[in-house]
Amino acid sequence: MRHLISIEDLNKDDIIRILNKSEEFEDVALGKRRSRILEGKILANLFFEPSTRTRMSFETAMKKLGGEVINVSAQEASSIAKGETLADTIKVVSNYCDAIVIRHPLEGAARFASEHSRVPVINAGDGAGQHPTQTLLDLYTIKKEIGRIDGLKIALVGDLKYSRTIHSLIKALTLFETKIYLVSPPVLELPKEFLEELGGDIEKAELDQIVGDVDVIYVTRIQKERFLDEEEYRKVTGSYKITLETVKKMKESAIILHPLPRVDEIAVEVDYTKQAKYFKQAFYGVPVRMAILTEVML
Amino acid sequence: MTERELVISKIREGTVIDHINAGKALLVLKILGIDEKTRETVSLAMNVPSRKMGKKDIVKVEGLFISEEKLNKIALIAPNATINLVREYRIEKKFKVKPPEVVRGILKCPNRMCISNAREPVESIFYISLKGNEVVAKCHYCGRKISDLAKFII
Ligand SMILES: Nc1ncnc2c1ncn2[C@@H]1O[C@H](COP(=O)(O)OP(=O)(O)OP(=O)(O)O)[C@@H](O)[C@H]1O
Ligand SMILES: [Mg+2]
Ligand SMILES: [Zn+2]
Numbered sequence: 001m002r003h004l005i006s007i008e009d010l011n012k013d014d015i016i017r018i019l020n021k022s023e024e025f026e027d028v029a030l031g032k033r034r035s036r037i038l039e040g041k042i043l044a045n046l047f048f049e050p051s052t053r054t055r056m057s058f059e060t061a062m063k064k065l066g067g068e069v070i071n072v073s074a075q076e077a078s079s080i081a082k083g084e085t086l087a088d089t090i091k092v093v094s095n096y097c098d099a100i101v102i103r104h105p106l107e108g109a110a111r112f113a114s115e116h117s118r119v120p121v122i123n124a125g126d127g128a129g130q131h132p133t134q135t136l137l138d139l140y141t142i143k144k145e146i147g148r149i150d151g152l153k154i155a156l157v158g159d160l161k162y163s164r165t166i167h168s169l170i171k172a173l174t175l176f177e178t179k180i181y182l183v184s185p186p187v188l189e190l191p192k193e194f195l196e197e198l199g200g201d202i203e204k205a206e207l208d209q210i211v212g213d214v215d216v217i218y219v220t221r222i223q224k225e226r227f228l229d230e231e232e233y234r235k236v237t238g239s240y241k242i243t244l245e246t247v248k249k250m251k252e253s254a255i256i257l258h259p260l261p262r263v264d265e266i267a268v269e270v271d272y273t274k275q276a277k278y279f280k281q282a283f284y285g286v287p288v289r290m291a292i293l294t295e296v297m298l
Numbered sequence: 299m300t301e302r303e304l305v306i307s308k309i310r311e312g313t314v315i316d317h318i319n320a321g322k323a324l325l326v327l328k329i330l331g332i333d334e335k336t337r338e339t340v341s342l343a344m345n346v347p348s349r350k351m352g353k354k355d356i357v358k359v360e361g362l363f364i365s366e367e368k369l370n371k372i373a374l375i376a377p378n379a380t381i382n383l384v385r386e387y388r389i390e391k392k393f394k395v396k397p398p399e400v401v402r403g404i405l406k407c408p409n410r411m412c413i414s415n416a417r418e419p420v421e422s423i424f425y426i427s428l429k430g431n432e433v434v435a436k437c438h439y440c441g442r443k444i445s446d447l448a449k450f451i452i
Contacts, residue, residue: 006441085418108413108439112420127411129440193443 001295003114003121007132007168012175015139021291022140022284028064029286036066041297043069044097046089047124048081048104050074053260053282054124054133058101061289070097087116094118099297102126120296128164134259135168137288141281142216145255149173155181155210158220158240158265160190165259166220167194174200181205181214185236188226207240211249217242218257219265242266247273257281306341312360314382314389315372320345322376323355325451329371329404330364338362351378366393371404373397374426375448377433397426397433405435405450412440422452 001014010018027033043062045055059069072080072093080089086109094100094117102110103124110123110130125131143149154173160166160182170190173180180202182190195202211217219242227233242256247270250256258266258278270276318326323342327333332340339360348354355376363383372379373395383391403421407414414422414437423438434445444450 086413086416087419104413105411106413106416107409107411107441108437109416111439112413112418126413 003117003123004132004292004296005111005114005121005123006130007135007172010132010172015136015172015175018136018288018291018295019140019143021295022136022288023144025065025287025290025294029061029283029290031064035064037294038062038065038067038297041067041098042096043067043293044093044100045069045071046077046093046100046102047072047074048077048102048109049125051103051124053285054103055101057282057285058122058124058289058293061286061293064286065290065293067098067293086113090116090121091118099293122292122296125164128162130168131164132168133285133289133292134165135172136292137281137285138165138169138218138257138259139172140288141257141277141284142255144284145277145280146215146253150177152176152215153179153181153210153213154216154218155183155205155207155214156218156220157183157207157242159188159222159226160184160220161188162223162226163220166190166218169218170198170202174198174202181210183207183210183240185222185240187236188222207246211246212251215251215254216257217246217250217254219262220259221261221263221265237265240265242270244269244273246270247275250275306343306356306358308387309339309358309360309384310387311385312338312358312362312383313364313369314384315357315359315369316354316380316382317348317351317378318355318357318372318376319378320351320353320355322448323357325375325448326355326357326372326379328451329375330359330368332359367398370395370398371401374401374404374433374435375451377431397428400425401435404452405444405447406452407437407440407442408444408450409437409440409442412437412442414439 028035062069090113099120101122101124102113105127107127107129109126114121123130182204222237224233255277256275323344341358343356345353369381379395381393382389401424405424414420424435427434432445436443
């Protein structure tokens with residue numbers, strides 16, 4: 001694999017290979033084993049939009065594999081963006097490093113960057129577009145915590161309309177034999193055109209109907225800005241909130257995921273239940289990004 | 299040939315584009331890059347009655363055999379167009395246009411947040427597919443899907 005731009009560029013075998021590789025790096029991520037596999041390599045973090053988590057987890061992954069990181073801050077990046085084109089920036093920066101991680105506000109920016117880069121480009125989010133490393137770590141979390149992806153029942157809860165995390169995840173999940181339930185307020189339903197394009201076993205549901213039956217509940221943030229007023233927002237979001245009551249109805253073995261940051265769609269008390277895996281999910285970002293970095297650079 | 303079509307004189311040699319959806323002839327010229335700098339004799343008929351289509355447009359370019367690749371781009375806006383290559387006043391070859399799989403620089407992505415609309419050295423790229431009878435295009439950069447492509451010709 002040369003670049004990682006969109007989850008749709010990967011087939012099921014690619015995904016499984018990356019997930020298996022991630023597993024091999026888990027003890028390195030935990031500090032139980034040392035690795036210098038990327039020694040002598042330099043990763044350039046090129047963030048045209050602020051992001052703490054994603055940038056840090058790439059940096060950690062690179063450094064724990066013996067590599068170096070050069071960072072361009074969001075502030076520096078925006079002043080570069082005023083002075084020259086992205087194409088020129090990439091042509092220059094790709095001379096200084098062995099791979100580029102890019103986050104950019106415009107959709108398709110990562111693909112465009114890859115077309116001008118001498119080195120592999122990894123997309124860490126391009127506006128409302130793609131964020132494939134998030135999807136891979138979501139899949140990895142499911143596989144690690146449950147043991148498999150095939151055969152699972154997965155509920156996607158919250159903003160299914162605008163969430164790029166959800167859109168990429170659904171596409172990846174339909175490569176596996178999963179049953180997907182879509183749980184969202186009517187105004188935030190998965191776009192029809194999007195649904196039409198997907199194969200797979202997908203249906204709309206209410207959380208109450210399926211909560212006791214599913215293996216994974218994947219929750220996303222519902223943004224206030226999507227609603228006309230605060231009152232409407234409260235009314236709607238209340239029924240999508242995960243509380244201790246929700247957890248009680250879940251299977252023992254089921255898990256709750258969230259790409260973070262959360263606002264209040266998961267009650268804090270839920271954090272202490274064994275179903276809560278969203279912080280574990282954040283940790284898994286490191287071995288998964290290690291696998292991706294080695295995949296593109298070695 | 300109907301009487302009405304005779305309004306346009308016969309050409310000895312060249313390309314006749316028939317069965318263009320009514321009203322789209324000017325866009326066809328645009329796609330073919332035929333403009334005020336063109337030296338060939340070009341005739342154009344709009345809203346000609348047609349048995350098959352009700353009304354249609356026709357374009358005739360004298361002395362020029364336009365490449366099949368270029369002609370196929372017409373399918374984006376006139377999927378029923380028929381190409382007639384004329385030699386010595388007779389039709390030597392006739393074929394239906396077929397949408398290309400990829401088009402570069404002809405369509406503009408409607409997504410304002412798409413990199414293809416930024417101030418970058420970038421040419422739009424769209425992947426073409428058929429959804430029933432409708433021609434659909436998908437942006438290489440942002441993935442946006444568009445139909446009714448006449449609206450998006452640059
Ligand atoms: N020498 C010519 N110069 C200009 N136009 C021509 C010439 N010969 C044919 N045409 C035009 O080319 C088109 C196709 O001509 P043709 O004689 O094949 O008609 P047709 O049988 O109706 O074909 P079709 O089934 O494609 O409609 C018509 O629009 C006709 O006017
Ligand atoms: Mg005819
Ligand atoms: Zn686009």
